[in-house]
Amino acid sequence: MAPTERLPAWLRRPIGSASALETVQTVVKGQRLHTICEEGRCPNRGECYAAGTATFLLGGPICTRSCAFCQVEKGRAPVPFDAGEAERVAEAVEQLGLRYVVLTAVARDDLADHGAGLFTGTMAAIRRRNPLVAMEVLTPDFWGGHALRPEGEAAQRQRLATVLAAGPVCFNHNLETVQRLQGEVRRGATYERSLALLAAAREQAPQIPTKSGLMLGLGETLEEVVAALEDLRRADCQRLTLGQYMRPSLAHLPVARYWHPDDFERLGMIARELGFQQVRSGPLVRSSYHAADA
Numbered sequence: 001m002a003p004t005e006r007l008p009a010w011l012r013r014p015i016g017s018a019s020a021l022e023t024v025q026t027v028v029k030g031q032r033l034h035t036i037c038e039e040g041r042c043p044n045r046g047e048c049y050a051a052g053t054a055t056f057l058l059g060g061p062i063c064t065r066s067c068a069f070c071q072v073e074k075g076r077a078p079v080p081f082d083a084g085e086a087e088r089v090a091e092a093v094e095q096l097g098l099r100y101v102v103l104t105a106v107a108r109d110d111l112a113d114h115g116a117g118l119f120t121g122t123m124a125a126i127r128r129r130n131p132l133v134a135m136e137v138l139t140p141d142f143w144g145g146h147a148l149r150p151e152g153e154a155a156q157r158q159r160l161a162t163v164l165a166a167g168p169v170c171f172n173h174n175l176e177t178v179q180r181l182q183g184e185v186r187r188g189a190t191y192e193r194s195l196a197l198l199a200a201a202r203e204q205a206p207q208i209p210t211k212s213g214l215m216l217g218l219g220e221t222l223e224e225v226v227a228a229l230e231d232l233r234r235a236d237c238q239r240l241t242l243g244q245y246m247r248p249s250l251a252h253l254p255v256a257r258y259w260h261p262d263d264f265e266r267l268g269m270i271a272r273e274l275g276f277q278q279v280r281s282g283p284l285v286r287s288s289y290h291a292a293d294a
Contacts, residue, residue, distance in 0.1 A: 001258040008258050010283050011244060024049045027095050031088040034061050048288065054098060055138070055288045056089050058105035058118040065107040065140075065188040081111065085118075090125035093133060100292035101126065102172075104138035107188070114142045116159040120166040136211075136291055137163060138172040141193055156193075157200050164205040170239065171201045172211040174287055175232065178224035185218055185253065191231075199235040209277070211239035213287045216264075218245050219256040229271055239278040240271050243285035259283065 001008055024045075028035055034057040035045075048054065060079035093101055103122055108115035119137050126133050142159035143152060164171065175194050176182075182191045194212075201210050212232055214225065225242075232240065242264060247255050261283055268281030280289055 001260060003255045003258060007246075010261050011246065011258070024054060024096060027092050028054075031092045033057075033085070033088055033092055054096065055102040055104055056092075056122070058085065058089070058103060058122055059108045059115055060106060062106060065109070065186075086122040086125040089122050090129050093126050094129050098133065100134045100136070102136045102138055102288040102291050103168075104287075105140065107140040109143075109188075113159055113162070115140060116142060116162045119163045119168075123166045123168065134169045134292065136170040136172060136288070137168040138174070138287055139163060141173065141189055141197055143189075143193055153196070156197065157204070160197060160200055161204055164201060164208060168208060170209050170211055170291070171198075171205070172213075172239075172287060173197050173201075174213045175228060176213070176215055177218050178214070178220040178228045179231075180224060181218055181220060195231055195235045198232070198237050202236040209238045210236070211241070211278075211287075212237050213241035213243070215243060215245035216259045217255045217257050218253060222263075222267075225267060226270060229267075229274055229276075233274050233276070238276060240276045240280070241285050241287050241289065242267055242271070242279075242281040243289075244283040 024035075035055055060082065062079055089103075103119055105115050105118050108118070111117075119139065123135050123137075126135060139160075142156045173194060175191065176189075177185045179191045182189070198210050198212060201208065214228060216225065229240070244259055244264075245253075245255060247253065264281045264283060264285075268279050271279045271281065278293075
C-alpha cells in the first residue's frame with residue numbers, strides 16, 4: 001500500500017493500559033533513566049509494560065550515529081559517562097518487579113569500549129539485586145572506528161566477547177534493512193559488519209541464541225528481504241523480528257510503502273522455512289516485542 005497522510009487501519013491501535021504506562025513512566029523518570037519504549041514511541045509499550053517487560057536505553061539519550069530512521073537524539077557530544085546509571089536501572093527493575101529485561105544502548109563511539117561496559121555493568125547490577133531476572137541485550141555494532149584500520153575487527157570481537165561473557169539469555173543486533181538501503185538508512189554501520197557480528201556471537205557463545213530484525217517500508221523489495229533473511233541464516237541467526245517502519249517526523253526518511261499484514265504473514269512463513277527458530281512478523285512488531293516468550 002502506498003503511503004497516505006493517515007496510517008492504515010492495521011497500524012492504529014490503543015496505547016494499552018494507562019495504569020501500566022503511568023507506573024513504568026513514574027519509576028523511569030524518578031530514576032532519571034531512558035527507555036527505547038518512550039524515546040522511540042513504541043506502539044506496544046503499554047502491552048509490554050503490563051506483561052512485566054521493558055527495554056532500557058543505556059548510555060544516555062544522545063547517539064553518536066545519525067541513522068536516518070531513528071528518533072533517538074543524535075550528536076557529536078553525548079552526555080558524559082554516568083557511573084550511577086547501572087544501579088538506577090537495577091533499582092528500577094526491582095521496583096517494577098520485572099522478570100525479563102531488554103538492555104539496549106545508544107552508540108557510544110566516544111567511549112574506549114564503545115559501550116560494551118554499559119551492558120556488562122548494568123547486567124551485574126541487576127543480578128546483585130535479583131539473579132533470576134532474565135536479560136536480553138540489543139547492542140550496536142561496537143565498531144565506531146575507521147574501516148581501514150586492521151585492528152577494527154579484532155577490537156569489535158573483543159567488545160562482543162565482553163558482553164557475551166556476562167551471560168545474556170539472548171544476543172540481539174538489528175540488521176534494520178536490506179543490503180541496498182544500508183548506506184541511506186544506517187549511517188555509520190554496514191551490512192557486512194552486522195552480519196559478521198552476529199556470526200561471531202554464535203562462534204564465541206553458541207549457547208546464547210542470536211536475534212536480528214528488519215524494518216519494512218523503506219523501499220525494499222520482497223526479493224531483497226528474502227535475500228537478507230538468507231544472509232542472516234548463513235550467519236546462523238536464530239530469531240527474527242519483522243515490523244513496519246513508521247516515520248517519526250518529517251526530518252526522517254519517508255515511508256515508501258505500508259506492507260499489508262498478509263505480506264508479513266507470508267514473510268514469517270518464509271523465515272520459518274529458512275530455519276529461524278522464533279519469528280515475530282507483523283506491522284507493529286518491534287525488536288523487543290514478546291521478547292520473553294522464548
